[in-house]
Amino acid sequence: MSLLESTLKEIKPLNEDAIKKAWNRIDNLTKPIGSLGRLEEIAAQMAGITGEVFPKIKNKNIIIMCSDNGVVEENVSNNSQKITSIVTNNFTRDITGVHVLSKFTNTDMTVVDIGVNCDFHNNLIIDKKISYGTKNMAKEPAMTREQAIRAVEIGIEMVDNLVEQGVNLFGTGEMGVGNTTTSAAVLSVLCDLEPEITAGKGSGITDTQLMCKREAIKKAIEVNKPDKNDVIDVLSKVGGYDIAGLCGCFLAAAKNRVPIVIDGFIASAAALCACRLKPLCKNYIFSSHLSAEPAAIHMLKEIGVEPLLNLKMRLGEGSGCPLAFNIIEAAIYTMENMGTFEDASLDVNEYIDIREK
Numbered sequence: 001m002s003l004l005e006s007t008l009k010e011i012k013p014l015n016e017d018a019i020k021k022a023w024n025r026i027d028n029l030t031k032p033i034g035s036l037g038r039l040e041e042i043a044a045q046m047a048g049i050t051g052e053v054f055p056k057i058k059n060k061n062i063i064i065m066c067s068d069n070g071v072v073e074e075n076v077s078n079n080s081q082k083i084t085s086i087v088t089n090n091f092t093r094d095i096t097g098v099h100v101l102s103k104f105t106n107t108d109m110t111v112v113d114i115g116v117n118c119d120f121h122n123n124l125i126i127d128k129k130i131s132y133g134t135k136n137m138a139k140e141p142a143m144t145r146e147q148a149i150r151a152v153e154i155g156i157e158m159v160d161n162l163v164e165q166g167v168n169l170f171g172t173g174e175m176g177v178g179n180t181t182t183s184a185a186v187l188s189v190l191c192d193l194e195p196e197i198t199a200g201k202g203s204g205i206t207d208t209q210l211m212c213k214r215e216a217i218k219k220a221i222e223v224n225k226p227d228k229n230d231v232i233d234v235l236s237k238v239g240g241y242d243i244a245g246l247c248g249c250f251l252a253a254a255k256n257r258v259p260i261v262i263d264g265f266i267a268s269a270a271a272l273c274a275c276r277l278k279p280l281c282k283n284y285i286f287s288s289h290l291s292a293e294p295a296a297i298h299m300l301k302e303i304g305v306e307p308l309l310n311l312k313m314r315l316g317e318g319s320g321c322p323l324a325f326n327i328i329e330a331a332i333y334t335m336e337n338m339g340t341f342e343d344a345s346l347d348v349n350e351y352i353d354i355r356e357k
């Protein structure tokens, strides 16, 4: 059995007993029922994921999948492919958005070259290069089926290894000029949405480039005819190595019963693929924020997750994840450290009016 097949098989439902115990605790804290809103839901979900009512977050890590996309030939981005390699290198230099936000929240980063169009001489970048970028999907499949499976399995291996090293909260990031085009294409195919809905201005393009972007997605779908019921076919024909790699990360986090956070539009395309491959995967996922990319809302709705924040961010890289980590850790801390009615020597019945509001 392949690593992908065994991973899909090993993803199991949440621990309902732990969820019940968590809600029992949460509903006995000195507060009106439900008054800590989504912090309560997060704490209960964390219990279901980990099996612990008071899980301890030990190590947080954002996996950043970096790769190039052949579709940039179609004038879909304002940036040249060179930017992918420059920013990827910069992830190891303390200066990128995701790095600074990670530092702020005591989070580590794992930078993976899964298909950047250059050779790095930087031992802080993990070399998992499949090829020097994908092909132009508007003309031919972005990659072969074997390459797509390999990319997903690289994501699985990365998470499996980091879990072994003690990471128990993951974030997902990416770098790859043109990857809002591939993400939009994946969304178009999986959800039958027109490129007019799925394609936005990404990192910043002109109206003319936006037309090129929509045209490229249309052509990619016409030329390659991806089968929406076969996620690997969709990833290989109109996806990217970064999306496929992150898809593997979501699957492996669910397999290992470790929470994983979506950053923006591209990471949500990967999460959508993972959830289509294994719907149970959704229970292990948190969405950090609503990307300013207009179709982000469709992506998250389809996955069935609600973003924690709406900060109009559209950087990618994993930059939303550290912020979500703070909220998740705050939720756990609150549910563990607030007093119960018993601790406060209060009779629950005296509070019943408040609790029921």
Ligand SMILES: Cc1cc2ncn([C@H]3O[C@H](COP(=O)(O)O)[C@@H](O)[C@H]3O)c2cc1C
Pocket: 076, 077, 078, 079, 083, 087, 174, 175, 176, 177, 178, 179, 180, 181, 201, 202, 203, 204, 315, 316, 317
């Ligand atoms: C300097 C720079 C840093 C970035 N960091 C993330 N992205 C983001 O922009 C790219 C996607 O946008 P598009 O599809 O329009 O090319 C991705 O690499 C994404 O991570 C960046 C983009 C730039 C220019």
Ligand SMILES: O=C(O)c1cccnc1
Pocket: 180, 201, 202, 203, 263, 264, 265, 266, 267, 291, 292, 293, 313, 314, 315, 316, 317
């Ligand atoms: O939301 C994102 O991930 C995003 C949006 C625009 C450009 N790059 C990334």
